[in-house]
Amino acid sequence: MAAPLIFADDIAPAQAASVRPAPVRFALTFDDGPSGEGPDNPTGIILDTLAENPTQKGIKAIFFVLTRSSGEDAAPRGRELLGREDRQGHVLALHDGSSRRHPIHRRLSDGALEESLSDGVADLVAITGRPVALLRPPYWAYDARTLAAYARHGLSMLLTDISANDGKAWGFSASPSRRSHMASELARVHERMMRGEITAVEGVTPIVVTFHDTNDYTAAHMQEYLQMLVDEARSAGIALAARPFYDDGAVLERAALVRARDIAHRADMVPWSWRWIQW
Numbered sequence: 001m002a003a004p005l006i007f008a009d010d011i012a013p014a015q016a017a018s019v020r021p022a023p024v025r026f027a028l029t030f031d032d033g034p035s036g037e038g039p040d041n042p043t044g045i046i047l048d049t050l051a052e053n054p055t056q057k058g059i060k061a062i063f064f065v066l067t068r069s070s071g072e073d074a075a076p077r078g079r080e081l082l083g084r085e086d087r088q089g090h091v092l093a094l095h096d097g098s099s100r101r102h103p104i105h106r107r108l109s110d111g112a113l114e115e116s117l118s119d120g121v122a123d124l125v126a127i128t129g130r131p132v133a134l135l136r137p138p139y140w141a142y143d144a145r146t147l148a149a150y151a152r153h154g155l156s157m158l159l160t161d162i163s164a165n166d167g168k169a170w171g172f173s174a175s176p177s178r179r180s181h182m183a184s185e186l187a188r189v190h191e192r193m194m195r196g197e198i199t200a201v202e203g204v205t206p207i208v209v210t211f212h213d214t215n216d217y218t219a220a221h222m223q224e225y226l227q228m229l230v231d232e233a234r235s236a237g238i239a240l241a242a243r244p245f246y247d248d249g250a251v252l253e254r255a256a257l258v259r260a261r262d263i264a265h266r267a268d269m270v271p272w273s274w275r276w277i278q279w
């Protein structure tokens with residue numbers, strides 16, 4: 001049942017803070033893929049798990065991909081995985097479109113950044129036949145110049161509310177404390193929700209969660225991660241939507257775009273451990 005509409009003018013200031021936020025739906029995002037691995041390809045395993053798992057079948061996610069970073073032999077496999085993501089209704093979005101591996105956009109020249117974005121967008125449009133709407137910069141590193149470049153290509157930058165801390169580039173191949181980490185991330189999200197800082201979209205509060213589909217450990221534990229998000233959200237006192245994960249790519253992309261345009265809270269959407277790095 002839809003929550004009753006509450007208009008800001010109807011609420012006295014003292015009550016505003018206690019308004020109950022709309023229930024949460026998790027917007028899962030994956031960075032750095034597709035994996036170029038052969039057997040037991042982690043991107044493929046993650047796609048299988050999102051489709052079929054005991055927590056919620058048919059989950060759709062946003063994949064922030066590197067369109068040209070795989071080696072020659074892995075490139076066809078990567079293209080096939082991108083095609084599969086599109087055919088299965090996931091959202092393809094850009095991480096980087098150059099052959100440099102995971103570059104820091106802030107450090108690229110104007111020309112190199114421009115090329116990375118135009119090539120990346122062209123690569124994805126060739127697969128999906130649709131405009132690319134979303135970008136997430138490698139290492140969460142952006143500035144006014146890169147934001148202007150993203151905007152020129154019609155790309156909105158989506159950061160994250162929760163990071164699983166599983167970025168393979170930084171050596172997080174396993175995550176023994178992942179449950180307590182997820183619990184503390186969710187507690188922080190809950191506080192932000194109660195302060196009214198996270199906009200509801202179409203009746204739910206979209207909470208962006210970031211994983212890396214190139215990580216074998218993440219792939220092997222994806223089912224566990226899904227249930228962990230549900231369990232730890234409940235433990236944190238967060239009300240979840242009846243379907244706690246997005247299962248429609250178009251709805252997911254609309255929600256992500258609303259979150260991407262929330263400039264006021266952008267600083268809270270960089271993972272904690274990355275906030276003080278001066279690129």
Ligand SMILES: [Zn+2]
Pocket residue numbers: 031032095102137138139
């Ligand atoms: Zn990345």
